Structures are given as structure tokens and as C-alpha cells.
Amino acid sequence: MGFFLFLFLIISFLISVRLFFYRTTLIYRLKKWGHWIEDRIHVHQSLKVPQLNENNQENLFYRKVSTYLNSLSTIEDSDFTNLIYGKKPNGVVLCLDDDQTILDTFLGARVSWTNRVERIEENGLCKKTFLLKLKKKDKRRILQSYIQHIYRASEDIDSRCKELKLYMNTATLSDDHGSIGRWRSVRLTHPATLETIAMDSDLKKKVKSDLEAFLKSRQYYHRLGRVWKRSYLLYGPSGTGKSSFIAAMAKFLSYDVYDIDLSKVVDDSDLKMLLLQTSSKSLVVVEDLDRFITSNSTTVSLSGILNFMDGILNSCCGDEKLMVFTMNSKEKMDPAVLRPGRIDVHIYFPLCNFNSFKTLANNCLGVKDHKLFPQVEEIFQTGATMSPAEMSELMICNRGSPGRALRSVMTALQINGDGRKSVLAAEESSSSVAETSSVLVMDSSCSVPVVKEIQKLYGLLKMKSSKKIGPSDQFSGSMDRR
Ligand SMILES: Nc1ncnc2c1ncn2[C@@H]1O[C@H](COP(=O)(O)OP(=O)(O)OP(=O)(O)O)[C@@H](O)[C@H]1O
Ligand SMILES: [Mg+2]
Numbered sequence: 001m002g003f004f005l006f007l008f009l010i011i012s013f014l015i016s017v018r019l020f021f022y023r024t025t026l027i028y029r030l031k032k033w034g035h036w037i038e039d040r041i042h043v044h045q046s047l048k049v050p051q052l053n054e055n056n057q058e059n060l061f062y063r064k065v066s067t068y069l070n071s072l073s074t075i076e077d078s079d080f081t082n083l084i085y086g087k088k089p090n091g092v093v094l095c096l097d098d099d100q101t102i103l104d105t106f107l108g109a110r111v112s113w114t115n116r117v118e119r120i121e122e123n124g125l126c127k128k129t130f131l132l133k134l135k136k137k138d139k140r141r142i143l144q145s146y147i148q149h150i151y152r153a154s155e156d157i158d159s160r161c162k163e164l165k166l167y168m169n170t171a172t173l174s175d176d177h178g179s180i181g182r183w184r185s186v187r188l189t190h191p192a193t194l195e196t197i198a199m200d201s202d203l204k205k206k207v208k209s210d211l212e213a214f215l216k217s218r219q220y221y222h223r224l225g226r227v228w229k230r231s232y233l234l235y236g237p238s239g240t241g242k243s244s245f246i247a248a249m250a251k252f253l254s255y256d257v258y259d260i261d262l263s264k265v266v267d268d269s270d271l272k273m274l275l276l277q278t279s280s281k282s283l284v285v286v287e288d289l290d291r292f293i294t295s296n297s298t299t300v301s302l303s304g305i306l307n308f309m310d311g312i313l314n315s316c317c318g319d320e321k322l323m324v325f326t327m328n329s330k331e332k333m334d335p336a337v338l339r340p341g342r343i344d345v346h347i348y349f350p351l352c353n354f355n356s357f358k359t360l361a362n363n364c365l366g367v368k369d370h371k372l373f374p375q376v377e378e379i380f381q382t383g384a385t386m387s388p389a390e391m392s393e394l395m396i397c398n399r400g401s402p403g404r405a406l407r408s409v410m411t412a413l414q415i416n417g418d419g420r421k422s423v424l425a426a427e428e429s430s431s432s433v434a435e436t437s438s439v440l441v442m443d444s445s446c447s448v449p450v451v452k453e454i455q456k457l458y459g460l461l462k463m464k465s466s467k468k469i470g471p472s473d474q475f476s477g478s479m480d481r482r
Contacts, residue, residue, distance in 0.1 A: 035103075035110075043136045051128040065130045067154040069113055070095050074102045106146045109138035159281070164188035165256045169264050169274050182274055188257055190247030196363050197241050197248055198356035198388050203347070210345060211253060218320070231309065231323040231342060235290075235330050236349030239389025242326040245349070246285055255322065256282045262292045268304030272313050280320045290327035293337065302334065309342040351385040357409070360388060364395035365402045372406040376413070384413040 020026070051062045075081055075094045082095040096102065098117040103110060111134040118127040134142070167183040194204060214230050221228040232249075234242040250257045258278045265271050278284055292298045293305065300308075307313065309323065330338060330346075337343070352360070354377045361367045391409055398405035 044133050045136050045139055047132040047134075049130040049132065062128070062130065064151055064154040065113075066096075067157050068150045069102065069104075069115075069130070071153070071157050072102060072104055074104060106149060107142050109134060109142050111138075111142075111146070159254055162254055164250055164254065166190075167256065167258045167278075169258075169260055183258065183277055185256075188247065188250060190244065192241075192244035192248045192251075194248045194252050196359075197245055198352070198359035198363070199241070199245075199349075200355065207345075207347065208252070211249065214322070215253065215320075227321075228319040229321040229323060230344050231325070232345045232347060233325050233327065233330065233338065233343045234347050234349060235327040237328060237351060237387060239387035240349035240351060241388055242349050243287065245347075246283065246324055246326070249322070249324070250283050253283070253322070254281075257285055258282055259285045259287065262286060262289075262298040262300055265298065265300050267299055268301055268307070271300050271304055271308050275308060275313055278321070283322045283324055285324045285326075287326045288328070289325045289337075290329060290333060293334070294332050302337075306336060306342065309337070351387050352380075352391050353385065354380040356388055357391065360392050360395060361402075361406070364392050365399055365405055367402045367406075370402060370406060372403065372410070376406060376410055379410055379413045384416055386412060386416060 049062050049065050050059055053059045069075065075096065081100070082097050096113075096115040098115060101112050101114040103112050105111070111132060114131040114133070116129040116131050118129075120127060164187070165185040166188040167185045169182050170184050194208060197204070210230075218228055234245055236242060246257065249255075256279065258274075260271075260274060262271075265274065275284065286292075289305075292300075293302065309325075325343070327333070338346075350356075357376060357380065358368075358373070361370070390412070394408050394412060395405045398408055
């Protein structure tokens with residue numbers, strides 16, 4: 001009995017000591033002393049990573065080390081650190097303080113980094129250096145792979161926090177800030193994401209997984225001896241979300257967008273030059289390709305465009321590229337333009353159906369369900385439809401009252417419905433949904449003239465509704481329209 005009591009007391013004592021160590025900073029202190037003693041026993045080597053090289057130019061490795069160190073979990077656990085406003089909205093990042101040291105471990109070796117900042121009295125400038133200290137015995141074993149690890153990790157972080165850019169080609173060479181050769185850039189601020197695009201949910205999933213598979217297939221493309229690129233054709237009536245989808249794709253992939261305006265391209269070789277000046281991990285976009293090809297409104301020849309879409313030059317302008325072309329209709333297109341390899345994925349953007357209406361109602365009005373939904377569904381069943389652009393603007397104009405917004409959508413659909421029925425009946429026979437291993441095709445009915453009719457009708461509706469709505473609604477109701 002006495003023995004068990006003694007054992008119990010010993011165990012309780014040990015648990016209390018352990019709790020005491022962990023609840024206080026003692027364990028932390030002990031670890032620190034342990035490291036201090038270990039550091040005195042081993043021979044260390046120090047390596048400097050200066051911010052500037054001998055020509056006073058930026059040492060890019062310094063920036064990579066900085067990104068890497070600021071992402072380490074040890075910085076979160078350090079005694080003190082700086083909180084700095086980050087690139088992402090509402091994002092705050094941790095940042096090493098001057099002369100702060102943090103620890104890192106790699107392949108079982110412990111290394112320390114010190115953020116050395118020397119102030120130069122004469123000119124008041126600072127000389128910044130990262131000082132890497134590691135055991136001499138670990139140096140040969142880990143240094144090479146540790147440097148590669150820092151490179152990879154910082155590039156990964158950079159691509160995740162990257163600010164996306166939209167490049168547009170200019171008619172002449174530009175030396176403005178943010179320009180590269182003939183490309184001029186602005187921040188890509190389009191708010192569309194794949195989630196906000198009203199689109200058949202299965203198709204959206206297929207596109208997402210196609211994009212994800214593309215991102216992972218570097219080895220595959222290289223083994224096949226093919227350029228790591230994929231081409232998409234987005235086609236459908238005006239206002240169905242093709243341009244918004246491009247912005248959403250760019251965000252999903254974290255790629256910059258190079259938007260080529262063919263009317264500003266002088267000739268075939270000019271088009272080649274533009275392509276050569278694009279970087280990898282980008283989306284190269286040509287909007288309204290059908291208009292340029294069928295109306296000869298560009299000085300670029302058809303063969304120039306075909307070579308641009310799938311020529312030898314593609315292999316010289318950086319890997320990992322998506323090419324996206326938009327059209328209202330592909331009917332009058334030369335089959336050579338659409339052949340696999342030039343276009344891998346065809347995505348049709350249809351006018352609204354009940355499902356896309358629900359997505360738009362959720363986006364624009366924050367309404368997931370409403371008592372008027374069954375009536376709207378009935379109207380869609382009669383074959384009435386309109387473009388998502390028209391529908392979302394009707395909703396935005398009336399966003400103060402979801403009921404009024406839905407009624408205005410219903411009225412627009414009803415007035416238009418009779419006219420569309422005959423069009424849809426004629427087109428239904430030709431509608432199909434098909435998919436092959438490399439090509440996604442979704443065809444259904446569309447007719448641009450009808451969209452124009454709705455635009456006229458929409459003008460009338462807007463006038464009517466603007467009489468009832470408040471000043472903010474009137475403002476958005478008078479938004480510029482195509
Ligand atoms: N499928 C959609 N889902 C969500 N919003 C959409 C959709 N289609 C259009 N819109 C809205 O309508 C507006 C116009 O869309 P967008 O410019 O992407 O159409 P488009 O197909 O590129 O038209 P165009 O052929 O005339 O260039 C966008 O601001 C977007 O908010
Ligand atoms: Mg567009």
C-alpha cells in the first residue's frame with residue numbers, strides 16, 4: 001500500500017514538474033542554453049547574402065531569402081517581429097526586425113539567419129545583409145539543396161501572392177513604367193471568379209479539372225515533345241460571360257493576361273514579336289477572332305494567325321501558356337482555325353437558363369430562393385431567355401428590392417419569350433452537348449439579333465423602373481451599355 005502511495009506521489013510530482021516547465025518559459029530557456037552550448041562545441045561557418053551586388057544592383061537571391069525567411073513558422077514563434085501590411089487585401093505579413101536572428105532546420109541540420117542592418121553614417125543609407133550560420137560539418141551535406149529549397153519555396157510563395165497583370169499591345173514602342181516592349185500593363189482587377197460565373201455546374205467542374213490537369217502536366221508535355229500550352233475557344237452570343245470567364249481563369253491559375261488587339265498589329269512578323277515578348281505562366285488572349293478573320297479588319301494574314309495559334313514560335317516564348325480565343329459564332333470559321341492542337345477546348349456560352357438565372361440572383365441580389373422562383377422557372381420552360389449581362393443588369397438596377405428585380409426579369413423574359421420560341425424550336429434540333437478526350441464542346445441555341453431586341457426592350461424597362469427606384473439605383477441603371 002505504502003509503495004503504491006509512494007509511486008503515485010512520484011508520478012504526480014513528475015507531471016507537475018512537466019506542467020510547470022511547459023507552462024512557464026523554463027523549457028524554452030533550457031532549449032536556448034542547450035543550443036548555446038552546442039554552438040560553442042561545433043565549428044560554424046557564416047555565409048553572407050548582401051542586398052546589393054558589387055555593382056550596386058539588387059541581388060535577387062536576397063529577395064528570395066527575405067520571402068523565404070518571412071514565411072518560416074519560427075518567425076511566428078519568435079520573441080518579437082514586425083507586422084507589415086501585405087499585398088493581399090486585409091493581409092498582414094510577418095517581417096524580420098533589424099538584427100533579429102531566427103532558426104531553421106533542413107535535412108536534420110539546424111541553421112540560423114540574422115538580418116544584419118548596418119547604418120552608414122556619411123550618407124544615412126543602410127547596408128542590408130542576411131547572415132547564414134551553419135555547422136561546418138553540415139555545410140557540404142545540405143548547402144546546395146538548401147539553396148534550391150529556398151528558391152523553390154520563395155517562388156511558390158511569390159506565385160501565390162502575385163499581383164496579376166493585364167498586358168495590352170500598343171501601336172508603338174512604349175517606355176512608360178510597367179511597359180515591356182510593345183506591351184503595356186495595368187493591374188488585373190476584374191472581380192469575376194469561376195464561382196461568380198453563371199455556367200452549367202458540370203461544365204464548370206470539367207473546365208476546372210482541365211485547368212488543374214494542365215498545371216500538373218509539365219513532364220507529360222515535355223515527354224511528348226510538345227509545347228506546354230493549351231488553347232481554349234470561348235464562343236457564344238454577346239454578354240454571356242466570355243471576357244469575364246477569361247479573367248476568372250487567370251485568377252484561378254494565377255496567370256497574367258496578354259490581351260492582343262489585332263487591329264493594332266501591323267503584320268505577321270509583328271504578331272510574332274508580340275508573342276515572343278510574352279512570359280510563361282500567362283494567358284494569351286485574342287478577343288472576337290471571328291470578326292477579325294471574316295471582315296478582314298486586320299493586316300495580319302490568316303496564315304499569320306494560324307502560325308500564331310500553333311506555330312514553331314510557341315516553343316520560343318516560354319512554357320506553360322494558355323491561349324484563349326473568343327468568338328460570337330464559329331460557323332463561318334475556316335476549319336483550319338478550329339482543328340485540334342490549335343483549339344483544344346471549345347466552350348459554348350449560352351444565353352440564360354433557370355440554373356444560370358439562380359446563380360445570377362444569388363450573385364446580384366444575394367437571394368438563394370424566393371417565392372417567385374417557380375414562376376420564373378415556368379417562363380424559362382416556355383423557351384424565353386436573355387443574356388446573363390442583360391439579366392444581371394436588370395437585377396443590379398433593382399437590387400434594393402429582390403421582388404421587384406425578379407418581376408422585372410419575368411416581364412423581360414415574357415415579352416421576349418414569344419419571339420424566341422420560334423427561334424429556339426428551329427435551333428433545338430441542332431443543339432448538342434458533346435465531349436471528346438481533348439475537346440469540350442457545348443452547343444445550344446443562340447441568336448445575336450434577339451439579344452439586340454432585348455437591349456431595346458431593356459432600355460424601355462430601365463426607364464420604367466428608374467422612375468420607381470432610389471438615386472443609387474438610377475446611377476447604376478444609367479451605366480454605359482454596349
Ligand atoms: N455567365 C455569366 N455569369 C455571370 N455574369 C455574367 C455572365 N455573363 C455575363 N455576365 C455579366 O455581364 C457582363 C458582360 O459580360 P462579358 O463582357 O463577360 O460578356 P462577353 O460574352 O464577353 O460579351 P461580348 O461577346 O460582347 O464581348 C459582365 O460584367 C458580367 O458581370
Ligand atoms: Mg467579351
